[in-house]
Amino acid sequence: MIIGTRGSQLALAQAENVARLLKEQGVETSIKIIKTSGDRFTDRPLHAVSGGVGAFVRELDDVMLAGEIDIAVHSMKDMPTIRPQALPTVAVLKRDTPFDFLLTYDGTPLDELPEQSIIGTSSLRRTAQIKRYRPDLITQDLRGNIDTRLRKLREGQYDGILLAKAGLERMGWELEGEILSPDFFCPSPNQGTVAVVTRAGTEAEDAVSRLDHTESRIVTEIERILIAELGGGCTTPVGSYAELTPDKQEIHVRAEVLSLDGREAVSINEFIPMRGGLEQARALGHRLVEMGGRRLAEEALLQISRNACDSENSYDY
Numbered sequence: 001m002i003i004g005t006r007g008s009q010l011a012l013a014q015a016e017n018v019a020r021l022l023k024e025q026g027v028e029t030s031i032k033i034i035k036t037s038g039d040r041f042t043d044r045p046l047h048a049v050s051g052g053v054g055a056f057v058r059e060l061d062d063v064m065l066a067g068e069i070d071i072a073v074h075s076m077k078d079m080p081t082i083r084p085q086a087l088p089t090v091a092v093l094k095r096d097t098p099f100d101f102l103l104t105y106d107g108t109p110l111d112e113l114p115e116q117s118i119i120g121t122s123s124l125r126r127t128a129q130i131k132r133y134r135p136d137l138i139t140q141d142l143r144g145n146i147d148t149r150l151r152k153l154r155e156g157q158y159d160g161i162l163l164a165k166a167g168l169e170r171m172g173w174e175l176e177g178e179i180l181s182p183d184f185f186c187p188s189p190n191q192g193t194v195a196v197v198t199r200a201g202t203e204a205e206d207a208v209s210r211l212d213h214t215e216s217r218i219v220t221e222i223e224r225i226l227i228a229e230l231g232g233g234c235t236t237p238v239g240s241y242a243e244l245t246p247d248k249q250e251i252h253v254r255a256e257v258l259s260l261d262g263r264e265a266v267s268i269n270e271f272i273p274m275r276g277g278l279e280q281a282r283a284l285g286h287r288l289v290e291m292g293g294r295r296l297a298e299e300a301l302l303q304i305s306r307n308a309c310d311s312e313n314s315y316d317y
C-alpha cells in the first residue's frame with residue numbers, strides 16, 4: 001500500500017508515523033511524496049494562494065481518486081469540513097498536544113517580552129489573540145514550513161514566533177518555549193490531530209480503521225460542530241477546543257470568534273455531557289452565532305483580500 005504525503009518535514013514525519021503504526025499491525029507500506037500547489041507558492045499568505053486553504057488536501061484527494069496512492073495523511077485542522085464521499089476519514093489518530101506554543105529568541109516568556117517586540121505568525125487567529133492579550137506587541141507575517149520559521153527566529157527577524165506545539169513534537173524537536181493556555185489562546189479546531197484518509201471499500205480502509213482513536217474522533221467532531229454555523233468562509237479568526245474531563249463523563253468546550261485586531265470577541269466556555277454531546281454542541285454553536293459570532297466572522301472575511309476559498313474549516317493561516 002502506498003501512503004501519499006506532501007514533502008514538508010512535518011508531513012513526512014506524520015506519514016512515517018502512520019507507516020510505523022501500520023507496520024505494528026503487520027501492514028507494509030511505502031511513502032510517495034506528492035507536490036501540491038500550496039507547497040509551491042510559499043512566498044504568499046496561504047489565504048491568497050489559488051485554491052485557498054483546502055489546496056494541500058484536495059490535490060492529495062485527486063491522486064488518491066486516480067489510484068496513485070492508497071492512504072493519505074493530513075493535519076486534520078487543514079482539512080475542509082466537506083469531503084468527497086469516496087474518501088472517508090477512516091482514522092483520527094490519538095491527539096498530540098493541541099495548544100499553541102511561543103518560542104522566543106532569548107527565552108523570554110510572553111508576559112515579560114518588552115513592548116513593541118515583534119511576534120511572527122501567519123495565522124489570523126493567533127494574530128488576533130496575541131493582539132488581544134498584549135496590544136503593545138507587533139505581529140508580523142511569518143509563512144513557511146516549521147523549519148523555515150525556526151530559522152527566521154534564529155536569524156533574529158522576530159523576537160518570538162507562534163506555532164502549534166504538535167508540529168514540533170512530531171518532528172521530535174524538544175525546544176524550550178511556552179505552552180499558551182486555551183483560556184486566552186483557544187486553538188484552531190482539530191489542531192494537534194492527524195487524520196488518515198483512504199478510498200472507501202479498499203483493503204487500506206480496513207487496515208487504517210484499526211488506528212482510529214474514539215475519544216479524539218469525538219472531540220474533533222465537536223470542535224467542528226461548534227463553529228459550523230459561523231459561516232464567513234475560511235481563514236477567519238476562529239478557535240474551537242474540546243477536551244474530555246478526567247472522568248470522561250463530560251466535555252469541556254471552548255470556542256471563540258475574534259475581530260482581526262483582537263478588540264472584539266465572542267466566546268463560549270462550557271461543560272456538556274458526553275451523552276447527547278453532539279446536540280448540545282450544535283446548540284452552543286448556534287448561541288455563538290446569536291452572540292454576534294457570524295457578524296465578526298463576516299467582517300473579518302471582508303477585510304481579508306483573498307482568492308477563492310472552498311474550505312469551511314481551515315482557519316489557521
Ligand SMILES: NCc1[nH]cc(CCC(=O)O)c1CC(=O)O
Pocket residue numbers: 075076077078162163164166167190191192193194316317
Ligand atoms: N497551519 C499549518 C499547520 N497545520 C498543522 C500544523 C501543526 C500540526 C497540527 O496542528 O496538527 C500546522 C503548523 C502550525 O500551525 O504551526
